[in-house]
Structures are given as structure tokens and as C-alpha cells.
Amino acid sequence: MKKDIFIPKVENVYIAVVNEYNEIYNSQDWNAYIINNKDVDLEMVLIVTSGYNEGKITSTFRKKLERLPAKNYAKIELMQEELFALNNTFKVSFFEGNTMYDKTFLFRKNTINLKALQPIPLMDVKGVLVK
Template sequence: MKKDIQIPEVKNVYIAIVNEYNDIYKTHDWNAYIINDKEVDLEMVLIVTSGYSKDKTTSIFRKKLDKLPKKSYAKIELMQEDLFELNNTFKVSFFEGNTMFDKTYLFRKNTINLKALQPVPLMEVKGVLVK
């Protein structure tokens, strides 16, 4: 039965962790974003994030977006720097038309840092990107 289920490959949807200046608090904050670089809107986007290591596990954070328009992005959450010592997963599910897509994005421990910054699609900023 399970072998008969077709799960399509997710393309042009990314997760980025971006270091941004916060005008209100005058600090540099790390924020997680989901990026839709497709030519179609994504509907019913569900994001479940958590961090883990051999000794520690964070609580689970959930976010729902009714719609993520084509060629756009949305903030998922503010990330504390203490989390970068952990593996951070972002499990993303969404509908494109009548088809459900699902993908897990993994930021391995200590890979989110200023030295790892690269250009982020659509956002015109630099960040740590997982495709």
C-alpha cells in the first residue's frame, strides 16, 4: 500500500535563516523565512519546527499560512542564537492545486553563522539557505 503513494518532489521552495537589523530594539536578529520561488501560489502551508541534539530537544513550534503567493516569502519565527548549537528541522507541507507536497529542511548544528551567509532568492539579502 505505502509503495503506491506518490509523493511529488518539492522544487523552488526554500527555508532561509536571515540576520536582520531590528530598528525597534537596535539589535541584529536571526529570523527564519519560507520562500516560494514558484510561479504558482501555495495553499494551506503548514510548518512544524524543532531543534534537537543528542542531549537536548526543543519544544515544537507550528505555523500555518493560508496562502503564500507566488514569488513571495513569509517570516516563520525569530530564532535565538542558542538554537544554532542544535540541529534545526523545518517540516513543510502545502497544497499546490490539488496536490499535497511535503519536505523536511534540516539546518545541521553550527551551520547557521555569519560565515555561511549567501544570497537568498527573492529577498535581496544574505542568509543561510536550505533548498
């Protein structure tokens, strides 16, 4: 029965964590973004995030976006640097047309740091990207 279930592959949707200057608080903040690098809009985007390691689990954060336009991005959450010592998961579900897609993006512990910055698609900034 499981072999009969079609699970479509998620492509051109990414999660990025970007180090940005916050003008209100005059500080450098780490923010997580979802990026839609597709040519179509994503509908009913659900994002569930949490962090964990062998002895610690963070609380779960949920965010819903009604629509994420094609070739666009949206901020998910502010991330505290203490979370980078944990594995951080972003479970993303969305509809593209009448098809539901689902993917878990994982930032392994200690992979989010200033030395790992790379260009981020569509955003014209540098950050840490998971495809």
C-alpha cells in the same frame, strides 16, 4: 502497497535564516523565512519547527499560512542564537492545486553563522539557505 503511493518532489520552496537589523530593539536578529520561488501560489502552508541534539529537544513551534503567493516569502519565526548549536528542522506541508506536498528542511548544528551567508532568492539579502 508503499510503492504505489506517489509522493511528489518539492522544488523551488526554500527555508532561509537571515541576520537582520531590528530597528525597534537596535539589535541584529536571526529570522527564519519560507520562500516560494514557484510560479504558483501555495495554499494551506503548515510549518512545524523544532531543534534537537543527542541530549536536548526544544519545544515545537507551529505556524500556518493560508496562502503564500508565487515568487514571495513570509517570516516564520525569530531564532535565538543558542538554537544554532542544535539541528533545526522545518517540516513544511502545503497544497499546490489539489496536490499535497511535504518536505523536511534541516539546518545541521553550527551551520547557521555569519560566515555561511549567501544571497537569498527573492529577498535581496544574505542568509543561510536550505533547499
